[in-house]
Amino acid sequence: MIAEAGLAALWLGAALAALQLGLALGLGGAGDRQLGAVRAVAVGQGALSLIAFAALVALFVRTDLSVLLVAENSHADKPWLYKFAGTWGNHEGSMLLWVTVLALAGAVVALFERRLEERTLGMSLAAQAALSLGFFAFLLAASNPFERFDPAPLAGRGLNPLLQDPGLAFHPPTLYLGYVGLSVAFSLAVGALVTREVGPALARAMRPWVLAAWILLTLGITAGSYWAYYELGWGGWWFWDPVENASLMPWLAATALLHSLNVLASRGGLRAWTMMLALIAFSMSMAGTFLVRSGILTSVHAFAVDPARGTFILVLLTLYIGAALTLFALRIATVREGAPFEIVSREGALVANNLLLSVILGIVFFGTLYPLIAEAVTGEKLSVGPPYFDAVASPLALGLGALMLIGPQLRWRRDSLPIFPRLAPGLVVALAVLVATILLAPTIGLLPRLGLAIGAGLVPASLMPLIGRSLRRTPLATWGMCVAHLGLAVAILGMASDSAFTREKLASAVPGERLEVGPWLVEFRSVVPLAGPNWTALEAELRASRGGGATVLKPQSRFFTEPPTTTNEAAIETDWNGQLYAVLGAQDAETGRWLVRLWWKPFVTLIWLGGMLIALGGTLALIGRAWRARATRRRFEEAEW
Amino acid sequence: MIVRPKHQRLILLVLALAAMLGAVLLAMWGLQDRAAFFVTPSDIAAGRIQPGKAMRLGGMVVDNSLSREPDGVTIRFTVSDTKATIPVRYRGITPDLFREGSGVVAEGRVEDGLFVADTILAKHDERYMPPQMAGAAVPAR
Numbered sequence: 001m002i003a004e005a006g007l008a009a010l011w012l013g014a015a016l017a018a019l020q021l022g023l024a025l026g027l028g029g030a031g032d033r034q035l036g037a038v039r040a041v042a043v044g045q046g047a048l049s050l051i052a053f054a055a056l057v058a059l060f061v062r063t064d065l066s067v068l069l070v071a072e073n074s075h076a077d078k079p080w081l082y083k084f085a086g087t088w089g090n091h092e093g094s095m096l097l098w099v100t101v102l103a104l105a106g107a108v109v110a111l112f113e114r115r116l117e118e119r120t121l122g123m124s125l126a127a128q129a130a131l132s133l134g135f136f137a138f139l140l141a142a143s144n145p146f147e148r149f150d151p152a153p154l155a156g157r158g159l160n161p162l163l164q165d166p167g168l169a170f171h172p173p174t175l176y177l178g179y180v181g182l183s184v185a186f187s188l189a190v191g192a193l194v195t196r197e198v199g200p201a202l203a204r205a206m207r208p209w210v211l212a213a214w215i216l217l218t219l220g221i222t223a224g225s226y227w228a229y230y231e232l233g234w235g236g237w238w239f240w241d242p243v244e245n246a247s248l249m250p251w252l253a254a255t256a257l258l259h260s261l262n263v264l265a266s267r268g269g270l271r272a273w274t275m276m277l278a279l280i281a282f283s284m285s286m287a288g289t290f291l292v293r294s295g296i297l298t299s300v301h302a303f304a305v306d307p308a309r310g311t312f313i314l315v316l317l318t319l320y321i322g323a324a325l326t327l328f329a330l331r332i333a334t335v336r337e338g339a340p341f342e343i344v345s346r347e348g349a350l351v352a353n354n355l356l357l358s359v360i361l362g363i364v365f366f367g368t369l370y371p372l373i374a375e376a377v378t379g380e381k382l383s384v385g386p387p388y389f390d391a392v393a394s395p396l397a398l399g400l401g402a403l404m405l406i407g408p409q410l411r412w413r414r415d416s417l418p419i420f421p422r423l424a425p426g427l428v429v430a431l432a433v434l435v436a437t438i439l440l441a442p443t444i445g446l447l448p449r450l451g452l453a454i455g456a457g458l459v460p461a462s463l464m465p466l467i468g469r470s471l472r473r474t475p476l477a478t479w480g481m482c483v484a485h486l487g488l489a490v491a492i493l494g495m496a497s498d499s500a501f502t503r504e505k506l507a508s509a510v511p512g513e514r515l516e517v518g519p520w521l522v523e524f525r526s527v528v529p530l531a532g533p534n535w536t537a538l539e540a541e542l543r544a545s546r547g548g549g550a551t552v553l554k555p556q557s558r559f560f561t562e563p564p565t566t567t568n569e570a571a572i573e574t575d576w577n578g579q580l581y582a583v584l585g586a587q588d589a590e591t592g593r594w595l596v597r598l599w600w601k602p603f604v605t606l607i608w609l610g611g612m613l614i615a616l617g618g619t620l621a622l623i624g625r626a627w628r629a630r631a632t633r634r635r636f637e638e639a640e641w
Numbered sequence: 642m643i644v645r646p647k648h649q650r651l652i653l654l655v656l657a658l659a660a661m662l663g664a665v666l667l668a669m670w671g672l673q674d675r676a677a678f679f680v681t682p683s684d685i686a687a688g689r690i691q692p693g694k695a696m697r698l699g700g701m702v703v704d705n706s707l708s709r710e711p712d713g714v715t716i717r718f719t720v721s722d723t724k725a726t727i728p729v730r731y732r733g734i735t736p737d738l739f740r741e742g743s744g745v746v747a748e749g750r751v752e753d754g755l756f757v758a759d760t761i762l763a764k765h766d767e768r769y770m771p772p773q774m775a776g777a778a779v780p781a782r
Binding site for chain 1: 649650653656657660661663664665667668670671672675676677678679695697709712713714732733734735748
């Protein structure tokens with residue numbers, strides 16, 4: 001019953017999306033009542049998709065094996081949390097989550113957006129309906145999550161053990177909220193281009209959505225990075241996997257958009273460019289989904305492959321992006337020019353920021369798609385991995401960091417005051433650290449060295465905008481900018497420290513043996529068997545000590561039966577200045593020795609701490625802006641009174 | 642000096658185009674010797690590859706070819722595509738599904754007729770993997 005109800009809700013939701021599209025397109029010059037109808041339909045569509053999603057969650061939690069999707073991806077013996085989170089640990093479920101968020105975002109716009117001119121809002125809601133209609137069609141035609149399975153099997157096939165981790169409950173929904181949140185920026189840009197209303201008011205309506213989506217993307221990427229770091233047991237935190245790139249590309253576009261929106265909102269400039277970015281940001285989200293869901297690229301995230309689905313998404317993608325870019329090309333000439341500015345000004349710095357981010361985006365995009373292009377053109381199979389991305393993207397990212405030493409200190413429009421005193425703290429610290437690393441750590445690579453210098457310089461530089469103002473009266477949005485920039489500085493320091501100072505030890509050991517890694521002395525004590533809810537494991541006991549303190553690490557090798565798989569559970573000891581990371585390998589049959597891999601990673605935790613600070617900065621800005629918008633509205637109302 | 646709005650738009654457009662062009666050129670330069678091609682033991686035997694260039698080797702691990710060096714952490718094995726074979730050396734923890742007689746993808750380079758692998762990718766679980774060469778893979782270092 002639940003499955004049928006869910007399917008019915010999906011069909012109804014699709015019908016409402018079609019109705020919303022028709023109504024909103026027909027809006028033309030009509031008045032309030034019709035827009036009210038569009039708003040109501042959008043809310044209904046959101047509610048129905050939420051019902052469908054809730055139905056699927058219920059099916060997974062109850063492990064209803066008469067539903068094909070549940071039978072293929074779940075198992076009655078799984079812990080409750082993974083039954084619940086397993087809803088989106090598969091293709092159909094994750095697409096349903098995508099559609100649900102898309103429809104809900106449309107509903108929220110319909111309910112709360114009051115700043116935009118009516119026709120623009122109507123057109124935006126039409127665009128949002130067109131988007132969700134396409135993805136409803138995709139679900140119903142090619143990825144029905146509610147398909148029945150007759151006869152129902154006695155046991156399900158289980159969830160990929162790599163996904164059986166609390167991270168699954170948090171990481172995908174957060175990223176999806178971020179991806180799909182950008183759809184609103186896309187729809188608002190389409191609406192404004194149609195009605196020729198590109199201006200500061202649009203930017204102010206778009207900004208909270210971009211900010212919120214960007215915060216969630218930041219959190220999702222940070223969480224995904226940490227998840228991969230501890231779950232995969234490879235000691236790395238970013239692998240340039242196509243799916244990681246698929247999340248990085250919308251983030252890069254959203255970051256650029258966030259900065260150019262500020263120019264549009266406060267100075268009225270960069271109109272066409274900002275619209276372009278708004279279209280690109282969500283296009284990147286869709287392209288990412290296509291890459292992941294079609295399974296054409298090798299990835300841990302690629303679920304079962306189905307070429308028909310890939311084609312369907314590709315058609316949708318081409319249709320939406322093509323239509324949006326055509327509209328952009330048609331309307332670009334009518335977009336008014338913004339206020340002029342000098343090259344050395346806040347606007348100039350933000351243009352440079354946008355250009356650098358776009359180049360990084362282009363490089364990641366090209367590298368991710370290159371295997372497809374090469375195979376289509378020459379028939380050769382190849383893979384593009386860390387060597388390419390590290391060599392090409394890292395220097396540009398450092399360039400962006402160097403720009404951040406300067407940009408936030410500049411004023412809007414033109415900067416004629418002496419700027420050096422404002423730049424000095426950052427530049428001096430960066431230079432000092434650069435000299436210090438050359439003297440104290442002469443062997444580390446150039447990129448980590450520059451990373452340490454720029455990261456350290458950014459710490460004072462990102463706080464400079466707060467200097468000389470009353471801290472209590474500084475707008476929350478300014479605080480947000482400073483915290484986010486500080487977060488990037490912290491993350492850069494963590495990345496540079498990890499690649500400059502990590503120590504690794506790979507050994508084959510017998511119990512009782514002592515191993516050294518960095519400042520740690522690690523005693524390999526024993527290996528004991530262990531049983532969990534749906535797995536068995538071998539667990540090693542390692543006693544690690546340095547100076548006075550000692551701690552015990554217990555890395556495991558886990559064996560799952562449903563489906564039969566082995567995973568490595570790394571053991572991680574976090575100290576104030578880094579992490580000790582241990583992995584247990586296989587036992588050699590002849591000698592009885594165990595492979596053990598140890599890493600000492602100084603300050604690696606700063607990477608994720610930085611990510612969280614960036615998200616916190618975004619949140620402060622979001623709250624500050626909302627607050628201010630309310631205060632302004634109040635003042636207006638009082639004045640009218 | 643404040644730039645005129647008309648000129649400003651032109652300048653921005655030119656900058657944007659230059660940035661895109663720069664990105665493409667940089668990407669092409671980066672890809673030139675950093676894209677790892679999939680090769681088979683036959684490709685290497687035929688001398689069609691450059692020594693020292695990063696690549697991915699795909700094939701089967703030959704039965705009874707796996708041995709461990711005295712240091713306990715370096716392994717050697719032979720990869721075959723039924724027409725040719727090549728010895729492989731790898732230092733590290735192999736993925737759990739790596740075993741003799743099954744498929745493997747190794748990332749690394751050829752040095753003096755020996756394939757030195759930095760990463761071994763083993764077929765992880767066919768349900769989650771696309772059908773690329775040898776079922777492709779989850780890396781394990």
